Amino acid sequence: MGRMKPEVELPESVREEVALAQAVEEAVARVAPAQRADAADSGTAAVVEQVLTELAAATGGPGPEAAPATTMPIVFLDAFEVTQAVQDLAHSVPLISEKATIVRVYLRYAPGPVEVRGELRMARSQFGPWQTVASLGPAQLDPARSGGSLAELRSRRANLSFSLNFRVPANLTTAGTVWLRMAPGPVRRTIGTPLASLAWLPVRTVTFRQAVPLRMRLVRLRYTMGTPPVTHQPSAIDVAFIESWLRRAYPLAQLQLTTTTATATPTPPFPDDAALINAQLIALRAVDVSTGTDRRTHYYGMVADSGFFMRGLAAGIPQTPDPSIVASGPTGPSAFPWDNDGSYGDWYGGHELGHTLGRSHANFCGAVGGGSYPFPNGQLSDADEAFVGIDVGDPGNGLPMRIMGGIDSHDVMSYCDDQWLSSFTYGEVYTRLVAEDALPAGATGGPATATMLTGAEGARPLGMRLIAALNLTQTSGSIASVLPTAGGGDAPSRGTEPRETTVRILDANGAILDERPVPFQRSVLEDPDEDVTGVVDVVLPTLEGAASIELLVDGQVVDSYPVGGEPAPVGELVRADRAAAGPGGTPGGTLELRWAVPEAPPGQRYIVQVSDDMGATWQTVAVGLPEPAVTLASDDLKGDEVTVRILATTGSGTTVVRTDTVPVR
Numbered sequence: 001m002g003r004m005k006p007e008v009e010l011p012e013s014v015r016e017e018v019a020l021a022q023a024v025e026e027a028v029a030r031v032a033p034a035q036r037a038d039a040a041d042s043g044t045a046a047v048v049e050q051v052l053t054e055l056a057a058a059t060g061g062p063g064p065e066a067a068p069a070t071t072m073p074i075v076f077l078d079a080f081e082v083t084q085a086v087q088d089l090a091h092s093v094p095l096i097s098e099k100a101t102i103v104r105v106y107l108r109y110a111p112g113p114v115e116v117r118g119e120l121r122m123a124r125s126q127f128g129p130w131q132t133v134a135s136l137g138p139a140q141l142d143p144a145r146s147g148g149s150l151a152e153l154r155s156r157r158a159n160l161s162f163s164l165n166f167r168v169p170a171n172l173t174t175a176g177t178v179w180l181r182m183a184p185g186p187v188r189r190t191i192g193t194p195l196a197s198l199a200w201l202p203v204r205t206v207t208f209r210q211a212v213p214l215r216m217r218l219v220r221l222r223y224t225m226g227t228p229p230v231t232h233q234p235s236a237i238d239v240a241f242i243e244s245w246l247r248r249a250y251p252l253a254q255l256q257l258t259t260t261t262a263t264a265t266p267t268p269p270f271p272d273d274a275a276l277i278n279a280q281l282i283a284l285r286a287v288d289v290s291t292g293t294d295r296r297t298h299y300y301g302m303v304a305d306s307g308f309f310m311r312g313l314a315a316g317i318p319q320t321p322d323p324s325i326v327a328s329g330p331t332g333p334s335a336f337p338w339d340n341d342g343s344y345g346d347w348y349g350g351h352e353l354g355h356t357l358g359r360s361h362a363n364f365c366g367a368v369g370g371g372s373y374p375f376p377n378g379q380l381s382d383a384d385e386a387f388v389g390i391d392v393g394d395p396g397n398g399l400p401m402r403i404m405g406g407i408d409s410h411d412v413m414s415y416c417d418d419q420w421l422s423s424f425t426y427g428e429v430y431t432r433l434v435a436e437d438a439l440p441a442g443a444t445g446g447p448a449t450a451t452m453l454t455g456a457e458g459a460r461p462l463g464m465r466l467i468a469a470l471n472l473t474q475t476s477g478s479i480a481s482v483l484p485t486a487g488g489g490d491a492p493s494r495g496t497e498p499r500e501t502t503v504r505i506l507d508a509n510g511a512i513l514d515e516r517p518v519p520f521q522r523s524v525l526e527d528p529d530e531d532v533t534g535v536v537d538v539v540l541p542t543l544e545g546a547a548s549i550e551l552l553v554d555g556q557v558v559d560s561y562p563v564g565g566e567p568a569p570v571g572e573l574v575r576a577d578r579a580a581a582g583p584g585g586t587p588g589g590t591l592e593l594r595w596a597v598p599e600a601p602p603g604q605r606y607i608v609q610v611s612d613d614m615g616a617t618w619q620t621v622a623v624g625l626p627e628p629a630v631t632l633a634s635d636d637l638k639g640d641e642v643t644v645r646i647l648a649t650t651g652s653g654t655t656v657v658r659t660d661t662v663p664v665r
C-alpha cells in the first residue's frame with residue numbers, strides 16, 4: 001500500500017479568506033437577483049453597499065461606514081479597458097470589428113499584495129448567453145495600486161502584469177455591442193484558494209464598428225550591384241513583419257496583401273531616388289488596374305538596405321481618398337537601435353503608407369511640413385497618459401504582447417523612436433480607409449474588361465499615358481513607361497509646381513508634333529535639405545507619325561522615349577536559367593525567361609504579367625522592358641508552373657499579347 005495523499009492544512013488566514021468568500025457569495029445571493037437587468041453603475045454601487053451591510057450583520061462586525069470597502073479583504077473592480085492598439089478609459093478610440101482585442105481588468109485588494117487569475121464573461125446581449133474566457137496570465141494586485149481614477153490607474157495601465165488581460169474570442173468581435181463582466185464568484189489566487197470578490201457586479205458595454213480592409217500590393221524591388229555582383233531583395237521576414245505590423249498597429253482587421261517582386265529600374269545604388277521607384281510602382285499599378293486589379297489597392301515598394309540605404313518617400317499626401325498615390329521605403333534587419341525585432345521595414349512602411357492615406361507629418365524629432373498634432377513631443381498621450389498603446393504581439397513571428405507607453409512611444413508620422421499609432425493617427429486612418437472602401441473597385445473581372453489590352457479587344461486606344469520621375473533640383477528625370485490607354489487626353493489635375501515641366505511629341509525627323517505643360521506631382525517633403533523630386537503621370541494624345549516623347553524641365557530635355565509603330569509578334573517564352581546560378585545568386589532563386597522578337601521596331605517595350613490561377617488574375621512584374629527578357633522571383637510563384645503574359649507595346653496603338661505556361665521547377 002502506497003502512501004496516503006497528505007492532508008493540506010490551510011493556514012488560518014486562508015481559511016478566513018475562504019469563509020469570507022463564501023459569506024460574500026451568500027450575501028450577494030440574498031441582495032442581488034440572479035439576473036440583474038439593469039447594470040447601471042448606481043445600481044451596482046447600491047448592491048455593493050447592501051452586500052457589505054449584510055456581511056457586517058452576519059459576522060457581527062462593523063458596517064460599511066465603519067470599515068470602508070477599500071480596506072476589506074474583498075476584491076473590487078476599478079476599471080475595464082478594451083483595447084486593440086491604443087485606448088483611453090472612455091473608449092474614445094474606435095474598436096474595429098474582427099481585430100485582435102484585449103480586455104484589461106483593473107482590480108484592487110486592500111489587505112496586501114496577492115497574485116490572482118480570473119475569468120471574464122462576455123455576451124452579445126445583457127441577458128447572455130455569456131461566454132467565459134480565462135485570463136492570459138496572472139495579475140499582481142498591490143494595495144499601493146488601487147482606485148479607479150486616471151491617476152490611480154496609471155501605473156497599472158503601464159504594465160501588463162498589473163491587470164487581468166483577456167483575449168476576446170473572434171465571434172465576440174463582430175460589429176455590434178458586447179457586454180462584459182467578471183465571472184461571478186471569488187477570484188482565485190494563483191495558489192488556488194479563493195478570494196472574496198465583488199468585482200463581477202459591474203457590467204460594461206463596448207461597441208465594435210464595421211471593419212474596412214486595406215488592399216495593398218507589396219512590391220519587393222530587387223537590384224544587383226558590386227563585384228562580384230550580388231543581388232539584394234527584401235527577405236521573407238521583411239514581408240512577414242510589415243504584414244504583421246499593419247495588422248497590429250493599423251485600424252484594420254483585414255489586410256488584403258499581395259506580394260510580388262520586380263527588378264528596380266534605376267541603376268543601383270540609388271539612395272535618394274525613391275521617386276524613380278515610385279514612378280515604376282505607378283506604371284506597375286497602371287497595368288494591374290487596367291487588367292483587373294481593384295483600383296482601391298495601395299502600392300508600396302520595399303528596397304533592401306543590404307546594398308545601400310534608400311530613404312523612403314511617398315509620392316504625395318492625398319487630401320481626398322486616392323489609393324493611386326504610391327510610396328516606397330527601405331527595409332533590413334536593424335538600423336534603428338530601439339527596433340531590433342528583425343526588420344524595421346514594418347513601421348517604416350507604416351509611415352510612408354500613412355502619407356498615402358492622407359497623413360502629414362507629426363512635426364517632431366526632425367519631421368517637418370505636417371499639420372497640428374494633439375500631443376506634445378510626438379507622444380501618444382499628454383503627460384497624464386490618458387492614452388496607452390498596446391501591441392497585441394504576434395507569437396508566430398516571435399513578438400510578445402507589450403505596452404506602448406503614452407509618453408515613451410511616439411506617433412508613426414513623426415521621426416521619433418519607439419513608433420506606434422496615436423489615437424489621432426489611428427482615428428484619421430480609419431476614417432480614410434472607410435472613405436476609400438466606398439470608392440469604385442474599377443474594372444475587376446480580369447482580362448475581359450481590360451482597357452489596356454485594346455489590341456485584343458479591338459478598341460483603339462485614345463491616348464498614351466506617360467509616367468516619369470523628375471528631380472527638379474538636379475534638373476534630371478527618367479521616363480518609366482509610356483502605356484496605351486483608353487483614357488482621353490486630359491491631364492490629371494493634381495500637382496502644381498512653379499518650375500515648368502513640359503512634354504514634347506516628335507516625329508521620326510525630330511519635328512515637334514505637340515508640346516504642352518504637364519503637372520508635376522511633388523513627393524512628400526521628408527527633409528528640408530533634400531532634392532525636390534516627384535512624378536509626372538499624364539495622358540497624351542495619340543498622334544499620327546509620333547516617334548518619340550521628350551520630357552523637359554525649364555526647356556531642357558531630361559529624358560526621351562521612343563514610341564510609335566506597330567508592335568511585332570512575340571516568340572515563344574523559353575527559360576534561360578544559367579544566369580541564376582551566378583555568384584551571389586538571388587535569395588529565393590529566380591526564373592529567367594526570354595523571348596524572340598525578330599521584327600521589333602525601336603520603340604517596342606514589354607510588360608510582363610504572371611498568373612498562378614491560369615489567367616483568372618494577373619500581377620504585373622515588369623513594365624517598360626527594352627529587352628525581351630525578364631527575371632521572376634521563384635518564391636513568388638506557387639505551384640509547378642506559372643502562366644506568363646507578355647504585352648508588347650509601342651506606347652500607342654495596339655498591344656501584342658502572348659501567353660505561355662512555363663514550368664517553375
Ligand SMILES: [Zn+2]
Pocket residue numbers: 351352355361524525526
Ligand atoms: Zn514622411
